[in-house]
Amino acid sequence: MSSLWPFFVIGLFSGSVYALASMGIVLTYRTSGVFNFAYGAVAMFCAFTYWQFRDGWHLPEWISLLLVLLVVAPVVGFVSDRLYRPLVGVSTEVQIVVSLGILAFFEAGVPLAFGGRTRAIQSIFPISTFGVGSILRVSWAQLATFLLTAILALGLYVLLRHTRFGMASRAVIDNRDLAGLLGVNATAVGRTSWVISSVFAGLVGILLSPSQGLQVYVLVTVVIYAFAPAVLGRLVSLPLAYAGGMGLGVLQSVLQRWGASGTVADIEAAFPYLALFVLLVVYGKRLTEVRSGVKPVIGASVMSPLLMSRQKLLTSGGLVALGLFALPVLLRGPDLGDVTAGLIYAAIALTLVVLVGWAGQISLAQFSFVGIGAFMAGHFAGAHGSNFLWAALLAAAIAVPVGLLVGLPSLRLSGLYLALATMAFALLMDNLVFPRTDVSGGYTGMSVPRPRIFGISFASTTSFYELCVVLLVLFGVAALAVQRSAVGRRLKMMRDSPLAASTFGVNLTTTKLVVFALAGAAAAFAGAFDGAWHLTVSPSNYTFAQSLELLLLVVLGGRSLVAGALLAGFTYTTQLLPIPTEIEKFIPITIALGVVSVAAVPEGSVALTVKQFWAALDNFRRLPGSPMPAALALDARGANGAQLERGANGAQLQRGANGAQLQHGAQQHQGANSAGSDGRDGAAVYPAAALSGRGGESPLGGVAGGVAGSVAGDGSPVEELVATTRGGGGGGDA
Amino acid sequence: MPEGLLQAEDVTVRFGGVVALDSVDLEVPSGQIVGLIGPNGAGKTTLFNVLSGVIEPNGGRVLLGGTDVTRWPTHRRGRAGIARTFQRLELFDRLTVYDNLLAAWEGVTPGAVLGRHKSEGRARVAEVIESLDLGALATRLAGTLPTGQARLVELARAIVTAPRVLLLDEPSSGLDDVETSWFAQVLGQVAGARDGEPAVLLVEHDMSLVMEVCAEITVLDFGQRIAHGPPEQIRNDPRVIEAYLGAEIEPEGSAIEPEGAIAP
Numbered sequence: 001m002s003s004l005w006p007f008f009v010i011g012l013f014s015g016s017v018y019a020l021a022s023m024g025i026v027l028t029y030r031t032s033g034v035f036n037f038a039y040g041a042v043a044m045f046c047a048f049t050y051w052q053f054r055d056g057w058h059l060p061e062w063i064s065l066l067l068v069l070l071v072v073a074p075v076v077g078f079v080s081d082r083l084y085r086p087l088v089g090v091s092t093e094v095q096i097v098v099s100l101g102i103l104a105f106f107e108a109g110v111p112l113a114f115g116g117r118t119r120a121i122q123s124i125f126p127i128s129t130f131g132v133g134s135i136l137r138v139s140w141a142q143l144a145t146f147l148l149t150a151i152l153a154l155g156l157y158v159l160l161r162h163t164r165f166g167m168a169s170r171a172v173i174d175n176r177d178l179a180g181l182l183g184v185n186a187t188a189v190g191r192t193s194w195v196i197s198s199v200f201a202g203l204v205g206i207l208l209s210p211s212q213g214l215q216v217y218v219l220v221t222v223v224i225y226a227f228a229p230a231v232l233g234r235l236v237s238l239p240l241a242y243a244g245g246m247g248l249g250v251l252q253s254v255l256q257r258w259g260a261s262g263t264v265a266d267i268e269a270a271f272p273y274l275a276l277f278v279l280l281v282v283y284g285k286r287l288t289e290v291r292s293g294v295k296p297v298i299g300a301s302v303m304s305p306l307l308m309s310r311q312k313l314l315t316s317g318g319l320v321a322l323g324l325f326a327l328p329v330l331l332r333g334p335d336l337g338d339v340t341a342g343l344i345y346a347a348i349a350l351t352l353v354v355l356v357g358w359a360g361q362i363s364l365a366q367f368s369f370v371g372i373g374a375f376m377a378g379h380f381a382g383a384h385g386s387n388f389l390w391a392a393l394l395a396a397a398i399a400v401p402v403g404l405l406v407g408l409p410s411l412r413l414s415g416l417y418l419a420l421a422t423m424a425f426a427l428l429m430d431n432l433v434f435p436r437t438d439v440s441g442g443y444t445g446m447s448v449p450r451p452r453i454f455g456i457s458f459a460s461t462t463s464f465y466e467l468c469v470v471l472l473v474l475f476g477v478a479a480l481a482v483q484r485s486a487v488g489r490r491l492k493m494m495r496d497s498p499l500a501a502s503t504f505g506v507n508l509t510t511t512k513l514v515v516f517a518l519a520g521a522a523a524a525f526a527g528a529f530d531g532a533w534h535l536t537v538s539p540s541n542y543t544f545a546q547s548l549e550l551l552l553l554v555v556l557g558g559r560s561l562v563a564g565a566l567l568a569g570f571t572y573t574t575q576l577l578p579i580p581t582e583i584e585k586f587i588p589i590t591i592a593l594g595v596v597s598v599a600a601v602p603e604g605s606v607a608l609t610v611k612q613f614w615a616a617l618d619n620f621r622r623l624p625g626s627p628m629p630a631a632l633a634l635d636a637r638g639a640n641g642a643q644l645e646r647g648a649n650g651a652q653l654q655r656g657a658n659g660a661q662l663q664h665g666a667q668q669h670q671g672a673n674s675a676g677s678d679g680r681d682g683a684a685v686y687p688a689a690a691l692s693g694r695g696g697e698s699p700l701g702g703v704a705g706g707v708a709g710s711v712a713g714d715g716s717p718v719e720e721l722v723a724t725t726r727g728g729g730g731g732g733d734a
Numbered sequence: 735m736p737e738g739l740l741q742a743e744d745v746t747v748r749f750g751g752v753v754a755l756d757s758v759d760l761e762v763p764s765g766q767i768v769g770l771i772g773p774n775g776a777g778k779t780t781l782f783n784v785l786s787g788v789i790e791p792n793g794g795r796v797l798l799g800g801t802d803v804t805r806w807p808t809h810r811r812g813r814a815g816i817a818r819t820f821q822r823l824e825l826f827d828r829l830t831v832y833d834n835l836l837a838a839w840e841g842v843t844p845g846a847v848l849g850r851h852k853s854e855g856r857a858r859v860a861e862v863i864e865s866l867d868l869g870a871l872a873t874r875l876a877g878t879l880p881t882g883q884a885r886l887v888e889l890a891r892a893i894v895t896a897p898r899v900l901l902l903d904e905p906s907s908g909l910d911d912v913e914t915s916w917f918a919q920v921l922g923q924v925a926g927a928r929d930g931e932p933a934v935l936l937v938e939h940d941m942s943l944v945m946e947v948c949a950e951i952t953v954l955d956f957g958q959r960i961a962h963g964p965p966e967q968i969r970n971d972p973r974v975i976e977a978y979l980g981a982e983i984e985p986e987g988s989a990i991e992p993e994g995a996i997a998p
């Protein structure tokens with residue numbers, strides 16, 4: 001048994017780093033309720049800056065270290081706090097998406113800032129070894145890391161047990177609303193936690209990079225290991241997070257003792273994900289989210305479902321389909337091929353719209369189903385694709401039980417924990433299932449033929465393109481039919497209030513399982529086409545990273561709209577098209593920023609753009625060039641019943657508008673003399689407040705609010721009102 | 735024991751070592767509005783959750799029209815005719831008011847999710863919207879309504895399912911006096927309108943509302959039923975006064991500070 005000791009020592013080292021990361025994640029979750037998916041990305045960013053200081057600019061090591069840990073990391077923590085704090089009251093879904101968007105931001109931004117190549121980074125501790133007993137050698141770096149982490153853990157424990165900060169932090173966890181009433185400064189507690197957590201992340205990056213190599217993706221992945229110990233402490237217990245991190249490191253390392261290759265090696269790599277998945281399912285309903293008891297105020301534009309009339313829908317849908325069929329006249333060859341990829345992507349995105357946008361079940365595993373479809377097509381489509389349709393249907397059938405498996409955790413978990421469970425599932429598929437040669441052909445991959453359906457070959461670029469248009473149209477029509485049916489309403493009942501849904505006869509168990517299974521089946525069906533597009537597919541085409549990108553693109557496009565899926569496909573295509581590298585390299589970071597800014601809007605950028613377009617158009621009509629007094633102009637707008645109603649929607653807006661009305665009522669009369677004083681002033685107030693209130697809901701929306709303010713014009717009371725209301729609304733969710 | 739449309743018999747709920755409900759009996763007879771009152775922490779919400787199936791009791795039974803529904807999940811009870819509203823509003827925020835009602839109707843109607851009985855559902859929703867005068871709100875998104883209107887829509891959503899029993903959880907909280915009296919009026923019209931159905935169980939802090947509309951009142955304190963009877967009897971029951979009501983229902987309001995006696 002003595003030969004286990006070296007693995008044990010290595011395990012204590014990696015365990016220490018996992019423990020550090022787990023504690024960092026738990027610390028901010030307890031105080032802010034935000035689970036930091038971007039934790040690994042922060043660690044990675046700090047490690048890159050450390051390399052830049054020390055090796056890039058040749059600063060002394062200790063100065064570089066102090067700069068990273070005392071300046072860079074705290075600044076990141078400070079900025080994170082500013083960014084996440086307004087999200088305390090909003091839905092978990094939005095928090096998750098913003099956090100994932102920030103992860104994507106770092107993944108895209110670091111290569112832009114530092115260049116993408118892998119770097120070697122030196123350990124801050126000496127790596128020379130000393131002997132313990134006869135066979136065991138321990139490096140000073142390992143010992144120092146272990147001790148440093150233990151000291152930090154102990155220090156954190158003391159800080160939380162025996163100081164005012166600790167007491168305040170515990171009060172915030174127990175009941176953040178009550179803590180606020182009792183004079184605990186939740187804001188300060190949150191900021192301190194974010195800074196400490198961020199410094200821990202910096203240490204994690206600097207400690208891990210020497211052994212892992214400094215790369216954009218490696219650190220991010222390794223830090224995902226730390227999610228399991230964090231969940232072991234149910235995201236609130238620091239001692240359990242520490243113990244879990246150490247335990248995980250040791251177990252994982254000891255597993256290495258037996259498996260340099262083969263099944264045990266696979267399990268060793270996948271062990272932390274397996275632990276995460278199992279922990280989530282076992283804890284189940286005992287996992288509670290740290291939430292504010294105050295129901296978030298949701299603004300009108302965030303709510304808007306924007307369902308088109310049937311006639312408008314048929315017209316616009318028909319036009320899109322016609323345009324797609326006509327496209328080969330303009331585009332040929334590789335470009336048409338890229339658009340084909342976008343069509344398939346849009347079809348896949350539609351399955352996520354159903355799952356996330358309508359049923360409210362966040363999934364980070366959708367591309368695992370796409371992979372099932374692609375590999376099934378590779379196995380069963382036949383040499384010339386003559387069995388393609390059957391292979392695609394078979395893939396869909398196989399995806400049903402797999403979908404049920406992913407759906408199972410959803411019976412006991414929701415929100416954040418469900419997202420984590422689907423993430424663990426995707427990573428398990430990546431590490432245990434897809435690399436198997438009998439599944440995917442291994443890392444060399446397998447070839448997938450272009451389809452031949454009912455004797456017609458779709459091997460050429462143009463014919464395959466047309467086939468994919470048909471696929472997307474079929475998916476789109478099916479989705480639209482579901483959206484407007486009793487089934488769609490049932491999904492949205494579950495999304496908006498599971499409690500009320502079950503009270504009104506909805507069997508949540510069945511509904512969740514069915515939607516996971518069907519969304520999975522549809523994704524697998526589309527996956528067969530995706531495989532045929534690639535011609536050769538390997539596990540690297542269908543990883544967790546792809547699932548993550550899909551979710552972000554769907555959020556950006558609009559997760560509750562069919563058009564949102566189309567936009568996701570379109571965005572995906574732009575990344576493929578031959579555009580200048582100077583522009584192309586900025587696309588991912590633009591997407592990441594876009595996601596963060598529209599996360600709160602369920603219809604994503606589609607609806608936001610449309611709304612801002614109309615708002616801008618309305619404002620343009622009323623620009624100062626016209627002699628019409630501001631109040632009168634607004635009044636004219638108010639006379640339009642539909643607009644008035646839409647404007648007056650949000651509870652927040654009405655509160656703002658009412659209060660403002662009282663304050664400014666008298667002034668309003670003076671200011672609006674020419675508008676007459678026959679009681680129309682009240683109506684005039686609403687649209688102005690509406691515009692600015694809407695502005696409060698997303699950073700981009702602020703533009704619309706700003707325009708509204710300027711439109712109200714030269715120092716009229718209305719402008720003052722707009723400013724007041726915007727301030728109030730902005731505090732809520734900007 | 736009188737035969738109630740909805741009955742709780744000997745219901746006991748423990749959370750860890752804490753006894754939230756201790757052998758509580760409750761009857762909601764046909765056509766009646768029964769009030770359920772008690773100080774904070776008395777177990778009202780727990781009992782409500784037991785009745786609607788959100789919590790399974792450690793002991794005792796729940797009967798709906800004589801059928802034992804104790805082990806039935808929430809959605810099955812919903813289909814069997816138990817409808818409720820929520821103290822913390824639980825509307826389907828991103829659906830319109832119209833769709834909130836339609837979705838609820840479809841939820842409890844067998845086959846409706848597959849697209850059957852479409853016209854029947856739309857007719858029923860239209861009828862309820864008209865009877866509660868919600869026409870102006872029908873196309874609004876439920877999540878954008880102010881509290882008063884949202885409470886009314888929650889009531890409408892429960893009524894549209896033509897329930898046998900209606901459970902109302904603090905329907906007047908967040909309403910002003912005018913809205914509350916309008917709510918009481920609507921409630922009076924709704925209760926027992928169809929052959930004694932729905933029977934109504936009302937959890938409420940607003941004493942004047944309870945005293946005004948309820949035929950019978952059950953009082954809980956520390957998980958136990960301490961009194962049951964018509965409003966006048968409850969008003970004068972010394973145990974009730976001691977436990978909870980204080981000056982609020984004293985004829986002259988002389989004895990105790992009304993504010994201090996009633997938990998917020």
